[in-house]
Amino acid sequence: MLETGRFGCSSGPNALLVFREMIDSIDTIRKKLNKKEPMFQIFQNDLFSNDFNTLIRSIPSFYEELRRDKGGDFGPCFIAVMPGSYYGRLFPAHYLHFIHSSYSVHWRSQAPANLVSEFGSPLNKGHIYLARTTPKSVHEAYLDLFKRDMTLFLKSRSEELILGGRMLFTMIGRDASVNLSEDQVSNIYELLGMTISDMVQECGPNDSLLQIIAGKKKRATPHEGLIEEEKLDDWNMPIYLPTPEEVRHVIQKEGSFHITRFETFKVTWDxxxxxDDLQMRGKYAAATIRAVFESILTTHFGEEIMDGLFEKFASKVSQYMKLHEGEYFNILVSVKNG
Incomplete structure (x- = not known):
């Protein structure tokens, strides 16, 4: 039996795609070698809050497609879910043969704690993630959290993989060698933070909601909603986009894995x-961010502002892409256990 797991599977239509590609590859090889198809045990992992019901409902059609395409000589395939944080153990020791994670491990276990000065003021004021004007101490806090999280992730997976087992993961990172011009942003999340900043109430930080209700200040329209400055300053995104050097350093320092492949590649935001329709490209880029981040943004800022926020964000992305090539910098790593 081939035991494999995917960490950070979410619940969308691509949750099972990687396993179909893996099965197809193994099927091609075993036919050339005239071998019997192995039995597959596939585990899908994400946080307890993930919509596993949607994922489970897609399994019957996955099975049906396999039976139709592979025929009677195809070995059994069993799929199960394993909820929980991948920053810790999830499986028995020496249990899995292969682990895959796609665009998940740049998520942190939490946002960095205590991002305030000794006087209690926010250190990353006006931003939701690392930006060009973010203080060095905030960068260091994010990097320290990344090192701790990633070390725990590697250690946990090395204990769950068999000796010689493989792991492949892709994550969004950053290219530290690029020199940005003054009108460029470090990442698309900086643009999202700028959009939220634009939606902070126009009356200013010292004016309260009571003043707006009393008619002394103009409130934002219901479509735009109202974002208080304190809400923006109190929230930081629980992600970190590492450089390739930072990723390589953590893997080598943790010591459980040998790197067999290490690549970087870029994909545009759209x-x-x-x-040529910049408006459409901006809407597409904004929709992909909304699909991933809306739930956590809603928890902090409220559901009523989401439509207005992402309309403004789409416009801002379009304006940016008129002048610059917005790109995700991706890091792909393949490692072998032991």
Missing amino acids: AEMGD
């Missing part, structure tokens, strides 16, 4: 649409 997934290479090749469309």
